[in-house]
Amino acid sequence: MHNHDQPKATAYTGAGISPVPEPGKDAEPPEPYRGIYLMPMFMCLYSHDLEESEVFWTQGLGFINLYTMPGVMIHLRRWAFQDVLIRKSGPKAGSPDTEMESIGSLSVAVTEKQIGKIVDACERLRPGSTPAPIRKPWNSLEARIHTPEGLALTLTAALAVDKRQTEVYLNSHGQ
Template sequence: MSEYISPVPVPVPGAEPAEICREIYGMPMFVTVPSRDLAASRDFWMRGLGFVDLFSVPGQITHLRRWAFQDVLLVPGDPAGAAPAVRVGFSCVLSQIDEIAARCEELLPGCTSGPEDKPWNSVELEVVTPENARVVMTAARPLDPDGPQADWMREMGIEVPRP
């Protein structure tokens, strides 16, 4: 087996979140979110969703990041109306789901739905940000190879080794 290089921790009981990554690298993927109020958006993403401001050019762009390869660029602009401006998912660990939900609800009551257990062995929390972006925070559960999620995954053709 090759070396595990993902910044996402292996889903085991007690998994700790990855450190915030402040390195400068070629971003393999990022999302750009238009905002009418960059300062308010920056505050929500940082205090609610746990991002840091990697750098900002006032009035032009705010580059936010959590773990490596979880980059969001906030830019001036009009967010989408009733439709989501964007829908994007970010990995986290189980212990962060309730914390993120509580912080986001404190900042913007009614902005979260979930968390919800998914049959593919994750827990997902959806957050609607002030820009109307739909952010899904997803945490993998430790997989019991004899449990119902493993059975479901096998039925879907996903290889799940038995102990």
């Protein structure tokens, strides 16, 4: 893989700030990050039932409730830079944009040892919300979960890479 915007020696210098551990069966997931930072990006969803959303995201997906404005919004977080704001929707929510429906998709990094547990927890909370994880040809294990807000959320667990096989492949393709 080559990043054409940066010299090869510095292409992955940002990996040091990522909370995602090296892939593998024994990879330990980091704890939810409770620190405060300026969020470089976050997802905003709208829900008719903030309590249902909070239970699903915390007990099912493993997020923590970082901050709540009762009846208005909840700020949820998992690892650093995995922030989701869920705002109350409906005609009495107080703002024209709260009539919006939540649609779209989001992918969230997890570890291989977490994915099955998260899928099971979500299935207990909302039967039929997710099928079993599937091995993908791009070297990941993935599960698609449908949240109470209508979001198609994909859990993605990178699998360990055979470094020798990768090196042979890259060398044979001129990388």
